[in-house]
Amino acid sequence: MVEYLSIFVLFCFSTVLSGVILMLAFLCAPKNPGSEKVTPYECGFDPFDDARSRFDIRFYLVAILFIIFDLEVTFLFPWALVFTEIGSFGFWSMFLFLLLLTFGFVYEWSKGALNW
Template sequence: MKLIFTEYSAILIFFAISSLLSSVIFLLSYFLIPQKPDQEKVSAYECGFNPFDDARATFDIRFYLVAILFLIFDLEISFLFPWSLVLGEISIIGFWSMIVFLVILTIGFIYEWYKGALEWE
Protein backbone atom coordinates (compact mmCIF):
# COMPACT_ATOMS: atom_id res chain seq x y z
CA MET A 1 0.00 0.00 0.00
CA LYS A 2 2.86 2.35 0.79
CA LEU A 3 4.36 1.75 -2.65
CA ILE A 4 1.11 2.76 -4.35
CA PHE A 5 0.88 5.91 -2.24
CA THR A 6 4.44 6.96 -3.07
CA GLU A 7 3.89 6.35 -6.77
CA TYR A 8 0.67 8.35 -6.96
CA SER A 9 1.34 11.01 -4.34
CA ALA A 10 2.42 13.59 -6.94
CA ILE A 11 -0.80 13.07 -8.88
CA LEU A 12 -2.90 13.36 -5.73
CA ILE A 13 -1.10 16.55 -4.68
CA PHE A 14 -1.57 18.02 -8.17
CA PHE A 15 -5.28 17.12 -8.12
CA ALA A 16 -5.77 18.63 -4.66
CA ILE A 17 -3.98 21.88 -5.52
CA SER A 18 -5.78 22.27 -8.85
CA SER A 19 -9.18 21.58 -7.25
CA LEU A 20 -8.50 24.07 -4.47
CA LEU A 21 -7.21 26.74 -6.85
CA SER A 22 -10.12 26.39 -9.27
CA SER A 23 -12.63 26.53 -6.40
CA VAL A 24 -11.02 29.66 -4.97
CA ILE A 25 -10.97 31.39 -8.36
CA PHE A 26 -14.60 30.48 -9.01
CA LEU A 27 -15.78 31.68 -5.61
CA LEU A 28 -13.80 34.92 -5.84
CA SER A 29 -15.22 35.71 -9.25
CA TYR A 30 -18.74 34.94 -8.07
CA PHE A 31 -18.60 37.08 -4.93
CA LEU A 32 -16.44 40.00 -6.11
CA ILE A 33 -18.22 40.79 -9.38
CA PRO A 34 -21.60 42.52 -9.05
CA GLN A 35 -24.44 40.37 -10.33
CA LYS A 36 -26.87 42.68 -12.15
CA PRO A 37 -28.72 40.74 -14.84
CA ASP A 38 -30.82 42.78 -17.24
CA GLN A 39 -32.75 42.00 -20.41
CA GLU A 40 -29.74 42.40 -22.70
CA LYS A 41 -27.46 40.16 -20.64
CA VAL A 42 -29.87 37.25 -20.37
CA SER A 43 -31.06 37.32 -23.99
CA ALA A 44 -29.72 34.97 -26.65
CA TYR A 45 -26.91 36.36 -28.78
CA GLU A 46 -26.52 35.55 -32.47
CA CYS A 47 -23.68 37.54 -34.01
CA GLY A 48 -25.09 40.90 -32.96
CA PHE A 49 -28.58 40.27 -34.34
CA ASN A 50 -31.77 39.60 -32.48
CA PRO A 51 -32.42 35.85 -32.40
CA PHE A 52 -34.38 34.59 -35.38
CA ASP A 53 -35.87 31.57 -33.64
CA ASP A 54 -35.88 29.80 -30.30
CA ALA A 55 -32.32 29.03 -29.23
CA ARG A 56 -33.41 25.80 -27.55
CA ALA A 57 -34.66 23.96 -30.60
CA THR A 58 -34.49 20.18 -30.50
CA PHE A 59 -31.96 18.29 -32.56
CA ASP A 60 -32.51 15.10 -34.45
CA ILE A 61 -31.28 12.04 -32.56
CA ARG A 62 -29.08 11.09 -35.52
CA PHE A 63 -26.72 13.96 -34.70
CA TYR A 64 -26.08 12.37 -31.32
CA LEU A 65 -25.64 8.95 -32.89
CA VAL A 66 -23.04 10.25 -35.32
CA ALA A 67 -21.24 12.03 -32.48
CA ILE A 68 -21.17 8.88 -30.34
CA LEU A 69 -19.95 6.78 -33.27
CA PHE A 70 -17.20 9.32 -33.88
CA LEU A 71 -16.14 9.13 -30.24
CA ILE A 72 -16.12 5.34 -30.28
CA PHE A 73 -13.96 5.11 -33.38
CA ASP A 74 -11.73 7.93 -32.18
CA LEU A 75 -11.18 5.96 -28.99
CA GLU A 76 -10.42 2.91 -31.11
CA ILE A 77 -7.61 4.80 -32.81
CA SER A 78 -6.22 5.86 -29.45
CA PHE A 79 -6.00 2.16 -28.53
CA LEU A 80 -4.64 1.06 -31.89
CA PHE A 81 -1.74 3.50 -32.10
CA PRO A 82 0.16 2.41 -28.95
CA TRP A 83 -0.67 -1.22 -29.72
CA SER A 84 0.90 -0.91 -33.15
CA LEU A 85 4.07 0.58 -31.66
CA VAL A 86 4.66 -2.32 -29.27
CA LEU A 87 3.31 -5.08 -31.50
CA GLY A 88 6.72 -6.77 -31.77
CA GLU A 89 7.21 -6.80 -28.00
CA ILE A 90 3.84 -8.06 -26.76
CA SER A 91 2.83 -11.67 -26.54
CA ILE A 92 0.33 -13.47 -28.69
CA ILE A 93 -2.34 -12.75 -26.05
CA GLY A 94 -1.93 -9.01 -26.63
CA PHE A 95 -2.26 -9.52 -30.37
CA TRP A 96 -5.42 -11.60 -30.16
CA SER A 97 -7.03 -9.39 -27.53
CA MET A 98 -6.76 -6.44 -29.92
CA ILE A 99 -8.12 -8.55 -32.77
CA VAL A 100 -11.13 -9.48 -30.60
CA PHE A 101 -11.58 -5.78 -29.76
CA LEU A 102 -11.56 -4.85 -33.46
CA VAL A 103 -13.96 -7.66 -34.35
CA ILE A 104 -16.43 -6.49 -31.68
CA LEU A 105 -16.24 -2.92 -33.00
CA THR A 106 -16.71 -4.12 -36.57
CA ILE A 107 -19.74 -6.20 -35.62
CA GLY A 108 -21.25 -3.19 -33.85
CA PHE A 109 -20.62 -0.97 -36.87
CA ILE A 110 -22.18 -3.50 -39.25
CA TYR A 111 -25.19 -3.81 -36.93
CA GLU A 112 -25.66 -0.02 -36.96
CA TRP A 113 -25.36 -0.01 -40.72
CA TYR A 114 -27.93 -2.77 -41.28
CA LYS A 115 -30.36 -1.24 -38.79
CA GLY A 116 -30.32 1.93 -40.89
CA ALA A 117 -29.02 4.16 -38.13
CA LEU A 118 -26.54 5.73 -40.53
CA GLU A 119 -29.12 6.46 -43.23
CA TRP A 120 -29.91 10.14 -43.57
CA GLU A 121 -33.25 11.13 -45.06
Template sequence: MQFPAVSHAGSDGLRGFVATSLHLLDNVRAHSSNCLCIKSCAGASAALTTACCNARSLAGHLPICAAWRRRQAGMNMMTELLSSYIPIAIFIGIALVIGLALLIAPFAVAFKAPDSEKLSAYECGFNAFDDARMKFDIRFYLVSILFIIFDLEVAFLFPWAVSFGAIGWFGFWSMMVFLLVLTIGFIYEWKKGALEWE
Protein backbone atom coordinates (compact mmCIF):
# COMPACT_ATOMS: atom_id res chain seq x y z
CA MET A 1 0.00 0.00 0.00
CA GLN A 2 1.30 3.44 -0.91
CA PHE A 3 1.20 6.09 1.83
CA PRO A 4 0.36 9.60 0.66
CA ALA A 5 2.94 12.21 1.42
CA VAL A 6 2.28 14.52 4.39
CA SER A 7 2.99 18.19 3.82
CA HIS A 8 3.65 20.59 6.69
CA ALA A 9 4.25 23.69 4.51
CA GLY A 10 1.86 26.63 4.15
CA SER A 11 -0.91 27.94 6.37
CA ASP A 12 -3.06 24.90 5.65
CA GLY A 13 -0.34 22.47 6.75
CA LEU A 14 -2.18 21.19 9.84
CA ARG A 15 -5.50 20.93 8.01
CA GLY A 16 -3.84 19.07 5.16
CA PHE A 17 -2.04 16.79 7.58
CA VAL A 18 -5.32 15.92 9.35
CA ALA A 19 -7.10 15.32 6.05
CA THR A 20 -4.26 13.16 4.76
CA SER A 21 -4.21 11.12 7.97
CA LEU A 22 -7.99 10.58 7.82
CA HIS A 23 -7.75 9.52 4.20
CA LEU A 24 -4.96 7.11 5.06
CA LEU A 25 -6.95 5.59 7.92
CA ASP A 26 -10.09 5.24 5.81
CA ASN A 27 -8.12 3.35 3.16
CA VAL A 28 -6.70 0.98 5.73
CA ARG A 29 -10.13 0.46 7.33
CA ALA A 30 -11.31 -1.00 4.04
CA HIS A 31 -8.59 -3.64 4.16
CA SER A 32 -8.49 -4.60 7.83
CA SER A 33 -10.68 -4.60 10.93
CA ASN A 34 -7.74 -4.37 13.32
CA CYS A 35 -6.39 -1.27 14.97
CA LEU A 36 -6.18 1.25 12.15
CA CYS A 37 -3.30 3.24 13.51
CA ILE A 38 -1.04 0.22 13.77
CA LYS A 39 -1.98 -1.07 10.32
CA SER A 40 -1.83 2.30 8.61
CA CYS A 41 1.48 3.28 10.05
CA ALA A 42 3.19 -0.08 9.65
CA GLY A 43 6.65 0.76 8.47
CA ALA A 44 6.25 4.41 9.43
CA SER A 45 7.68 6.19 12.44
CA ALA A 46 6.17 6.14 15.92
CA ALA A 47 5.56 9.90 15.68
CA LEU A 48 3.42 9.40 12.57
CA THR A 49 1.49 6.60 14.30
CA THR A 50 0.70 8.91 17.21
CA ALA A 51 -0.21 11.67 14.78
CA CYS A 52 -2.65 9.35 13.01
CA CYS A 53 -4.41 8.56 16.27
CA ASN A 54 -4.48 12.19 17.35
CA ALA A 55 -5.77 13.30 13.95
CA ARG A 56 -8.60 10.80 14.10
CA SER A 57 -9.50 11.98 17.60
CA LEU A 58 -9.39 15.66 16.55
CA ALA A 59 -11.86 14.92 13.79
CA GLY A 60 -14.42 13.87 16.41
CA HIS A 61 -14.41 10.16 15.62
CA LEU A 62 -14.40 7.31 18.11
CA PRO A 63 -11.02 6.27 19.57
CA ILE A 64 -10.35 3.58 16.99
CA CYS A 65 -6.82 3.05 18.29
CA ALA A 66 -7.70 2.24 21.91
CA ALA A 67 -5.98 -1.13 21.61
CA TRP A 68 -2.81 0.53 20.38
CA ARG A 69 -2.92 3.05 23.22
CA ARG A 70 -3.41 0.27 25.79
CA ARG A 71 -0.51 -1.61 24.29
CA GLN A 72 1.75 1.44 24.49
CA ALA A 73 0.70 2.06 28.11
CA GLY A 74 1.42 -1.56 28.99
CA MET A 75 4.85 -1.40 27.36
CA ASN A 76 5.68 1.80 29.26
CA MET A 77 4.59 0.23 32.55
CA MET A 78 6.65 -2.89 31.85
CA THR A 79 9.69 -0.74 31.08
CA GLU A 80 9.31 1.12 34.37
CA LEU A 81 8.93 -2.13 36.33
CA LEU A 82 11.99 -3.68 34.72
CA SER A 83 14.07 -0.54 35.22
CA SER A 84 13.41 -0.72 38.97
CA TYR A 85 15.21 -4.09 39.05
CA ILE A 86 18.37 -2.76 37.42
CA PRO A 87 20.08 -1.84 40.76
CA ILE A 88 19.28 -5.31 42.12
CA ALA A 89 20.74 -6.96 39.02
CA ILE A 90 23.88 -4.81 39.32
CA PHE A 91 24.21 -5.72 43.00
CA ILE A 92 23.84 -9.46 42.26
CA GLY A 93 26.39 -9.20 39.45
CA ILE A 94 28.94 -7.44 41.66
CA ALA A 95 28.36 -9.97 44.45
CA LEU A 96 28.92 -12.88 42.06
CA VAL A 97 32.11 -11.33 40.68
CA ILE A 98 33.52 -10.68 44.15
CA GLY A 99 32.53 -14.16 45.35
CA LEU A 100 34.17 -15.88 42.39
CA ALA A 101 37.27 -13.72 42.76
CA LEU A 102 37.60 -14.69 46.43
CA LEU A 103 37.18 -18.37 45.56
CA ILE A 104 39.76 -18.30 42.78
CA ALA A 105 42.33 -16.02 44.44
CA PRO A 106 43.58 -18.55 47.07
CA PHE A 107 44.34 -21.12 44.39
CA ALA A 108 46.15 -18.53 42.29
CA VAL A 109 48.26 -16.63 44.83
CA ALA A 110 48.34 -18.69 48.04
CA PHE A 111 51.57 -20.30 49.17
CA LYS A 112 50.78 -23.96 49.82
CA ALA A 113 52.82 -25.41 52.67
CA PRO A 114 50.60 -27.64 54.84
CA ASP A 115 51.82 -28.62 58.28
CA SER A 116 50.37 -29.99 61.51
CA GLU A 117 49.46 -26.56 62.89
CA LYS A 118 47.53 -25.55 59.79
CA LEU A 119 45.61 -28.82 59.82
CA SER A 120 44.66 -28.52 63.50
CA ALA A 121 41.31 -27.23 64.77
CA TYR A 122 41.00 -23.45 64.82
CA GLU A 123 39.98 -21.54 67.96
CA CYS A 124 37.43 -24.00 69.33
CA GLY A 125 36.27 -27.61 69.24
CA PHE A 126 38.42 -30.69 69.64
CA ASN A 127 41.54 -31.75 67.77
CA ALA A 128 41.00 -33.92 64.72
CA PHE A 129 43.21 -36.80 65.85
CA ASP A 130 40.79 -39.70 65.38
CA ASP A 131 37.74 -40.80 63.44
CA ALA A 132 35.52 -37.94 62.33
CA ARG A 133 32.43 -39.87 63.48
CA MET A 134 33.47 -39.91 67.14
CA LYS A 135 30.92 -38.74 69.71
CA PHE A 136 31.34 -35.43 71.45
CA ASP A 137 29.53 -33.49 74.14
CA ILE A 138 25.93 -32.51 73.45
CA ARG A 139 26.60 -29.13 75.06
CA PHE A 140 27.92 -27.94 71.71
CA TYR A 141 24.40 -28.21 70.32
CA LEU A 142 22.84 -26.71 73.43
CA VAL A 143 25.02 -23.61 73.32
CA SER A 144 24.36 -23.13 69.60
CA ILE A 145 20.58 -23.39 70.09
CA LEU A 146 20.66 -20.88 72.94
CA PHE A 147 22.74 -18.54 70.82
CA ILE A 148 20.22 -18.72 67.96
CA ILE A 149 17.33 -17.92 70.31
CA PHE A 150 18.93 -14.77 71.70
CA ASP A 151 20.26 -13.79 68.30
CA LEU A 152 16.70 -13.80 66.96
CA GLU A 153 15.71 -11.65 69.91
CA VAL A 154 18.14 -8.98 68.72
CA ALA A 155 16.72 -9.30 65.19
CA PHE A 156 13.28 -8.40 66.61
CA LEU A 157 14.66 -5.51 68.64
CA PHE A 158 16.14 -3.63 65.67
CA PRO A 159 12.88 -3.02 63.72
CA TRP A 160 11.05 -2.33 67.00
CA ALA A 161 13.57 0.38 67.91
CA VAL A 162 13.41 1.94 64.44
CA SER A 163 9.59 2.12 64.38
CA PHE A 164 9.19 2.95 68.06
CA GLY A 165 7.74 6.40 67.38
CA ALA A 166 5.00 4.99 65.12
CA ILE A 167 3.81 1.99 67.14
CA GLY A 168 3.12 3.88 70.39
CA TRP A 169 2.59 2.40 73.82
CA PHE A 170 1.01 -0.79 72.51
CA GLY A 171 4.21 -1.68 70.65
CA PHE A 172 6.29 -0.74 73.69
CA TRP A 173 4.43 -3.01 76.11
CA SER A 174 4.27 -5.81 73.53
CA MET A 175 8.07 -5.82 73.35
CA MET A 176 8.33 -5.66 77.15
CA VAL A 177 6.18 -8.80 77.44
CA PHE A 178 8.35 -10.50 74.80
CA LEU A 179 11.54 -9.61 76.68
CA LEU A 180 10.00 -10.74 79.97
CA VAL A 181 9.26 -14.19 78.52
CA LEU A 182 12.83 -14.45 77.22
CA THR A 183 14.24 -13.34 80.57
CA ILE A 184 12.24 -15.99 82.40
CA GLY A 185 13.52 -18.62 79.98
CA PHE A 186 17.09 -17.39 80.44
CA ILE A 187 16.79 -17.63 84.24
CA TYR A 188 15.34 -21.14 83.94
CA GLU A 189 18.16 -22.44 81.76
CA TRP A 190 20.71 -20.74 84.01
CA LYS A 191 19.28 -22.50 87.09
CA LYS A 192 19.29 -25.81 85.23
CA GLY A 193 23.02 -25.41 84.55
CA ALA A 194 22.76 -25.14 80.78
CA LEU A 195 25.41 -22.39 80.73
CA GLU A 196 27.90 -24.23 82.93
CA TRP A 197 30.80 -25.96 81.17
CA GLU A 198 32.51 -28.85 82.93
Protein backbone atom coordinates (compact mmCIF):
# COMPACT_ATOMS: atom_id res chain seq x y z
CA MET A 1 0.00 0.00 0.00
CA VAL A 2 2.95 2.31 0.63
CA GLU A 3 3.95 2.21 -3.03
CA TYR A 4 0.64 3.86 -3.96
CA LEU A 5 1.05 6.72 -1.50
CA SER A 6 2.88 8.95 -3.99
CA ILE A 7 0.15 8.42 -6.60
CA PHE A 8 -2.51 9.27 -4.02
CA VAL A 9 -0.64 12.43 -2.99
CA LEU A 10 -0.26 13.45 -6.65
CA PHE A 11 -3.98 12.86 -7.23
CA CYS A 12 -4.96 14.94 -4.20
CA PHE A 13 -2.55 17.73 -5.12
CA SER A 14 -3.76 17.91 -8.73
CA THR A 15 -7.41 17.88 -7.62
CA VAL A 16 -6.88 20.71 -5.14
CA LEU A 17 -4.78 22.71 -7.62
CA SER A 18 -7.41 22.31 -10.35
CA GLY A 19 -10.14 23.44 -7.99
CA VAL A 20 -8.14 26.48 -6.88
CA ILE A 21 -7.39 27.50 -10.48
CA LEU A 22 -11.03 27.13 -11.51
CA MET A 23 -12.21 29.11 -8.50
CA LEU A 24 -9.69 31.90 -9.18
CA ALA A 25 -10.72 32.05 -12.83
CA PHE A 26 -14.37 32.25 -11.82
CA LEU A 27 -13.74 34.99 -9.27
CA CYS A 28 -11.30 37.10 -11.32
CA ALA A 29 -12.99 36.94 -14.72
CA PRO A 30 -14.90 40.04 -15.83
CA LYS A 31 -18.64 39.55 -15.86
CA ASN A 32 -19.96 41.89 -18.52
CA PRO A 33 -21.51 39.76 -21.27
CA GLY A 34 -22.84 41.85 -24.10
CA SER A 35 -25.18 40.85 -26.87
CA GLU A 36 -22.22 40.35 -29.19
CA LYS A 37 -20.43 38.05 -26.75
CA VAL A 38 -23.31 35.69 -26.09
CA THR A 39 -24.27 35.04 -29.72
CA PRO A 40 -22.96 31.87 -31.35
CA TYR A 41 -20.16 32.34 -33.86
CA GLU A 42 -20.65 30.99 -37.37
CA CYS A 43 -17.61 31.79 -39.52
CA GLY A 44 -18.01 35.55 -39.23
CA PHE A 45 -21.66 35.56 -40.34
CA ASP A 46 -24.73 36.27 -38.27
CA PRO A 47 -26.26 33.03 -37.01
CA PHE A 48 -28.80 31.62 -39.42
CA ASP A 49 -30.81 29.80 -36.77
CA ASP A 50 -30.92 29.11 -33.08
CA ALA A 51 -27.84 27.25 -31.88
CA ARG A 52 -30.00 24.75 -30.02
CA SER A 53 -31.77 23.32 -33.02
CA ARG A 54 -32.70 19.66 -33.17
CA PHE A 55 -30.61 17.15 -35.06
CA ASP A 56 -31.92 14.28 -37.09
CA ILE A 57 -31.73 10.94 -35.29
CA ARG A 58 -29.66 9.53 -38.15
CA PHE A 59 -26.69 11.62 -37.03
CA TYR A 60 -26.75 9.83 -33.68
CA LEU A 61 -27.03 6.46 -35.40
CA VAL A 62 -24.01 7.21 -37.57
CA ALA A 63 -22.09 8.34 -34.47
CA ILE A 64 -22.92 5.12 -32.63
CA LEU A 65 -21.90 3.02 -35.63
CA PHE A 66 -18.65 4.97 -35.83
CA ILE A 67 -17.91 4.28 -32.17
CA ILE A 68 -18.60 0.57 -32.61
CA PHE A 69 -16.30 0.21 -35.59
CA ASP A 70 -13.69 2.46 -33.99
CA LEU A 71 -13.62 0.08 -31.04
CA GLU A 72 -13.09 -2.73 -33.52
CA VAL A 73 -9.93 -1.03 -34.71
CA THR A 74 -8.70 -0.59 -31.13
CA PHE A 75 -8.99 -4.36 -30.69
CA LEU A 76 -7.24 -5.04 -34.00
CA PHE A 77 -4.06 -3.10 -33.20
CA PRO A 78 -2.96 -5.11 -30.13
CA TRP A 79 -4.05 -8.32 -31.83
CA ALA A 80 -1.85 -7.54 -34.82
CA LEU A 81 1.12 -6.87 -32.55
CA VAL A 82 0.94 -10.27 -30.83
CA PHE A 83 -0.44 -12.25 -33.76
CA THR A 84 2.55 -14.59 -34.00
CA GLU A 85 2.55 -15.29 -30.25
CA ILE A 86 -1.10 -16.09 -29.55
CA GLY A 87 -1.50 -19.08 -31.83
CA SER A 88 -4.64 -20.47 -33.36
CA PHE A 89 -6.91 -19.66 -30.39
CA GLY A 90 -6.20 -15.93 -30.77
CA PHE A 91 -6.71 -16.14 -34.51
CA TRP A 92 -10.08 -17.88 -34.28
CA SER A 93 -11.32 -15.68 -31.45
CA MET A 94 -10.52 -12.55 -33.48
CA PHE A 95 -12.05 -14.17 -36.56
CA LEU A 96 -15.27 -14.77 -34.59
CA PHE A 97 -15.20 -11.18 -33.31
CA LEU A 98 -14.80 -9.78 -36.83
CA LEU A 99 -17.47 -12.15 -38.15
CA LEU A 100 -19.97 -10.92 -35.55
CA LEU A 101 -19.18 -7.31 -36.40
CA THR A 102 -19.59 -8.06 -40.10
CA PHE A 103 -22.98 -9.65 -39.48
CA GLY A 104 -23.98 -6.62 -37.43
CA PHE A 105 -22.90 -4.28 -40.21
CA VAL A 106 -24.81 -6.28 -42.83
CA TYR A 107 -27.89 -6.26 -40.57
CA GLU A 108 -27.69 -2.47 -40.14
CA TRP A 109 -27.29 -2.06 -43.87
CA SER A 110 -30.23 -4.37 -44.66
CA LYS A 111 -32.48 -2.51 -42.20
CA GLY A 112 -31.67 0.75 -44.01
CA ALA A 113 -29.89 2.41 -41.12
CA LEU A 114 -27.20 3.74 -43.44
CA ASN A 115 -29.58 5.09 -46.10
CA TRP A 116 -30.40 8.79 -46.04
